[in-house]
Amino acid sequence: MGKDLENFKQRLSLLDYLQQQNWVARPAGHGHEFVGLCPLHQEIRPSFYVNARKNLFYCHGCGQGGDLLRFVQLSRHLSFRQSLAYLEQQSAPPTDPADVLEQVATFYQQQLDRYPEALCYLKQRGLHDPALIRELRIGYAPGGSLRRHLTAQGYSFDLLQRLGLLNSKGHDAFYQRVVFPCCRGGRIVNLYGRSIGVAFAHRFLPGSKGGLYTWEQVQYCPEVILVEGLFDYAVLWQAGFRHVTCSLGTHLNACQFQQLCDRPRTIYLTFDVDANGSGQQASQQLAHRLQAQGIATRHVLLPDGQDPNSFFVQGGDAQQFRSLLEAAQP
Numbered sequence: 001m002g003k004d005l006e007n008f009k010q011r012l013s014l015l016d017y018l019q020q021q022n023w024v025a026r027p028a029g030h031g032h033e034f035v036g037l038c039p040l041h042q043e044i045r046p047s048f049y050v051n052a053r054k055n056l057f058y059c060h061g062c063g064q065g066g067d068l069l070r071f072v073q074l075s076r077h078l079s080f081r082q083s084l085a086y087l088e089q090q091s092a093p094p095t096d097p098a099d100v101l102e103q104v105a106t107f108y109q110q111q112l113d114r115y116p117e118a119l120c121y122l123k124q125r126g127l128h129d130p131a132l133i134r135e136l137r138i139g140y141a142p143g144g145s146l147r148r149h150l151t152a153q154g155y156s157f158d159l160l161q162r163l164g165l166l167n168s169k170g171h172d173a174f175y176q177r178v179v180f181p182c183c184r185g186g187r188i189v190n191l192y193g194r195s196i197g198v199a200f201a202h203r204f205l206p207g208s209k210g211g212l213y214t215w216e217q218v219q220y221c222p223e224v225i226l227v228e229g230l231f232d233y234a235v236l237w238q239a240g241f242r243h244v245t246c247s248l249g250t251h252l253n254a255c256q257f258q259q260l261c262d263r264p265r266t267i268y269l270t271f272d273v274d275a276n277g278s279g280q281q282a283s284q285q286l287a288h289r290l291q292a293q294g295i296a297t298r299h300v301l302l303p304d305g306q307d308p309n310s311f312f313v314q315g316g317d318a319q320q321f322r323s324l325l326e327a328a329q330p
């Protein structure tokens with residue numbers, strides 16, 4: 001809290017605050033000092049000084065002095081805690097969730113290069129192209145640092161908890177996870193975090209996962225490859241397949257289904273070929289629903305036990321994958 005508080009106080013200008021409260025001042029001597037009538041006591045001759053560089057005030061009339069927090073306590077007759085809450089509210093940045101998630105995604109992106117274990121994980125999953133990593137804005141959540149970063153920017157603890165970025169204990173929700181931003185209409189609506197350890201592989205923030213991944217880039221393509229995971233998407237992108245999108249799971253939400261149906265096209269369903277058959281079962285069901293809407297479908301059959309990611313990681317190449325696309329049956 002001590003460091004948060006210092007950051008918070010440094011971020012808020014006492015002079016700006018006073019001027020917002022219609023305090024009239026003139027420069028006094030050196031460049032950083034201003035003087036005006038004291039807002040804390042009645043006076044005719046100005047004796048209230050503000051040092052803008054130090055962010056402190058002192059009144060030679062009533063003897064009061066201190067920082068902005070102290071000024072709010074005295075002028076509004078509030079306790080220390082109440083003053084803090086008041087200032088937090090006054091200075092809170094706009095709280096559009098997309099803006100917050102934008103900050104979060106940028107922060108995680110900046111972390112990625114600092115954690116060799118994260119880059120190592122990406123390599124293991126076949127992702128090595130820096131252009132891809134930048135383009136998809138892939139980041140890393142080390143855990144334990146997001147809260148400090150965002151509260152220093154003025155976002156309230158409550159808001160961060162409401163968005164699911166902090167858990168009920170106030171800890172970062174994403175811990176040791178590779179993070180992909182999920183967008184809708186160019187705005188980030190959710191984050192997908194893939195654990196680089198063993199626990200709880202997949203995690204989203206609460207709320208909608210948005211539409212199909214990077215749909216804006218493929219929506220006019222006559223043929224679209226649909227995969228279920230972001231690592232599947234990423235290796236295909238890297239192998240040169242750009243008419244690919246991802247449903248972030250085998251169950252499509254209404255928005256995603258609508259997107260696939262909004263014009264005539266052929267969908268290449270490329271779900272996992274897992275041992276229990278759940279990927280292929282989901283693929284069949286989706287094909288029926290799409291066909292009922294007049295959308296052509298093809299089933300891309302990967303070798304047993306594989307998904308597009310493992311196909312490429314285990315040495316498959318673009319030419320071999322193209323052959324699978326050509327062999328795909330309705």
Ligand SMILES: [Zn+2]
Nearest residue numbers: 038041059062
């Ligand atoms: Zn005074």
